[in-house]
Amino acid sequence: MIDIRLIRETPERVEAGARKKRIALDLGPLRELDARKTALQQELDRIRSEQNAAAKSIGKAPPEERAKLAEGQKAAKLQLKEKEEAFGKLETELRALLLRVPNLPAAEVPEGKDDSENVEVKKWGEPRRFEFEPRDHIALGEAQDWIDVERGARIAGSRNYFLKGDLSLLEGAVMRFALESMCQKGFVPLSVPTLVRSEVMIGTGYFPGGEEQAYRCDERDDLVLVGTAEVPVTALHQDEILKCTDLPRLYVASSSCYRREAGTYGKDTRGLYRVHQFQKVEQVVIDIADPAKSLEHHHMIVRNAEEVLQALELPYRIVNVCGGDLGAPQIQKFDIETWMPSRKSYGETHSASRFHDYQARRLNMRYRDEAGKVHFCHTLNNTVAASVRMLIALIENHQCADGTVRLPAPLRPYMGGRDSIGKPLG
RNA sequence: GGAGAGGUGGCUGAGUGGCCGAUAGCGCCGGCUUGCUAAGCCGGUGUACUGGUUUUUCCGGUACCGAGGGUUCGAAUCCCUCCCUCUCCGCCA
Numbered sequence A: 001m002i003d004i005r006l007i008r009e010t011p012e013r014v015e016a017g018a019r020k021k022r023i024a025l026d027l028g029p030l031r032e033l034d035a036r037k038t039a040l041q042q043e044l045d046r047i048r049s050e051q052n053a054a055a056k057s058i059g060k061a062p063p064e065e066r067a068k069l070a071e072g073q074k075a076a077k078l079q080l081k082e083k084e085e086a087f088g089k090l091e092t093e094l095r096a097l098l099l100r101v102p103n104l105p106a107a108e109v110p111e112g113k114d115d116s117e118n119v120e121v122k123k124w125g126e127p128r129r130f131e132f133e134p135r136d137h138i139a140l141g142e143a144q145d146w147i148d149v150e151r152g153a154r155i156a157g158s159r160n161y162f163l164k165g166d167l168s169l170l171e172g173a174v175m176r177f178a179l180e181s182m183c184q185k186g187f188v189p190l191s192v193p194t195l196v197r198s199e200v201m202i203g204t205g206y207f208p209g210g211e212e213q214a215y216r217c218d219e220r221d222d223l224v225l226v227g228t229a230e231v232p233v234t235a236l237h238q239d240e241i242l243k244c245t246d247l248p249r250l251y252v253a254s255s256s257c258y259r260r261e262a263g264t265y266g267k268d269t270r271g272l273y274r275v276h277q278f279q280k281v282e283q284v285v286i287d288i289a290d291p292a293k294s295l296e297h298h299h300m301i302v303r304n305a306e307e308v309l310q311a312l313e314l315p316y317r318i319v320n321v322c323g324g325d326l327g328a329p330q331i332q333k334f335d336i337e338t339w340m341p342s343r344k345s346y347g348e349t350h351s352a353s354r355f356h357d358y359q360a361r362r363l364n365m366r367y368r369d370e371a372g373k374v375h376f377c378h379t380l381n382n383t384v385a386a387s388v389r390m391l392i393a394l395i396e397n398h399q400c401a402d403g404t405v406r407l408p409a410p411l412r413p414y415m416g417g418r419d420s421i422g423k424p425l426g
Numbered sequence B: 001g002g003a004g005a006g007g008u009g010g011c012u013g014a015g016u017g018g019c020c021g022a023u024a025g026c027g028c029c030g031g032c033u034u035g036c037u038a039a040g041c042c043g044g045u046g047u048a049c050u051g052g053u054u055u056u057u058c059c060g061g062u063a064c065c066g067a068g069g070g071u072u073c074g075a076a077u078c079c080c081u082c083c084c085u086c087u088c089c090g091c092c093a
Helices: A004-009 A011-020 A028-060 A063-071 A074-099 A137-143 A149-156 A165-184 A198-203 A230-237 A291-311 A358-363 A387-397 A409-415
Strands: A119-124 A188-190 A195-197 A223-225 A241-243 A249-258 A277-287 A316-320 A332-340 A345-356 A366-368 A374-376 A378-386
Touching (some): A004 A011, A004 A028, A028 A063, A028 A074, A119 A291, A165 A277, A165 A291, A195 A198, A195 A230, A198 A230, A198 A358, A230 A249, A230 A277, A230 A358, A230 A378, A291 A332, A291 A345, A316 A345, A332 A387, A345 A358, A358 A378, A378 A387
Parallel strands (some): A241 A366
Antiparallel strands (some): A119 A316, A249 A277, A277 A378, A316 A332, A332 A345, A345 A378
């Protein structure tokens, strides 16, 4: 949610921002509603003020006169009730509109209509040239008895899977390595709820708009399965006023993530690239409302992810996501794409977003500055490692001619000291 | 799932219809005092919207005592619904 003052004072900026994101936005109805709301509130305040004064004087009057005085207040009371109802309605409508106003993209966000126009800003490592015919992760995974897609689909539907044996262990190793590397940098590890109230989905900016992508419990419970630990972690301090001396807050959380992937039928159907459930280690930063600092944090969380990829010897590139591919909540987003031999291209494995106060405003998450003034926080987040896609990259990039997979050094301690997994295939 | 207790300001905790935006203590901030340390004294200390003053300051209005509704001229206080916490029982991991 953006500050409504921006809409009042510089609506053209807000509209230009939406255009850059290719999001249709007409501020007319919103501004009209806002003006009516303010006028009605002032009127309400005036009426209430009169009522309060009257009630007070009745209280001071001798008891035998009260009934008579109270008689005169009844009409005003009805009028007030009517106006309060109208006001409540206005407020609800206004908030609904305001929730859909996209955040303003940064100047550094490139113009563009979709992901094809994202701008590459960095490339690390060289995609490996195989001196043999490399297997894709499914062929390799099934040959090694590491992946069972068929039974996954049977018990949970398409885009579900079992990991078995060393690949299941490898998943744990990657998560653990990612988590520990973040802890070393001072991030506080969290175990989090993955079923959250829909209010929290609104607070983090996923709703309204993303309902189709989330699994929701039935009407008995107003709970939604999160698509990322970003949601519970960012909402951790909802409705709080933090001390600026306690900022920045650096959090890292490992969690299961659930995505409906509605509207992706036929896309990435082979393999485990696009699945309904996976494990992910996520980093979240909460800090004061300083754009320069936010930008610094943004670069920092990208670097954190890069260090993990470099340690795992995986070639990647970073793209500056263009306006049309940017979500409504973000100021700017950098995606990290890791080389995946089977795709013969880089596939998205990380997504680093900067929000300024967009999420904090919705979550009512604030802090008090040195002068005692209260402001909304700034928030950011990025993947550290997301399980299946990282596993795809790991086993495809580090496979050997005989079907075994070499383990990069940092994972070995978590794999019983072994330097490779898998049996030689015939 | 059944029975009961409760949710008040950063914290503890008063307040059972008007004098309560809310006693008190702690904490915090400012000032004073004391030769150090500790303590003491005085003052201040919520958030949002809003009017005037028109950056700051200052003065005023409205709302908020878990959330939403209701009763009443008037609700932190009474009633209803929901959420949450705690205790006991049951069930389950």
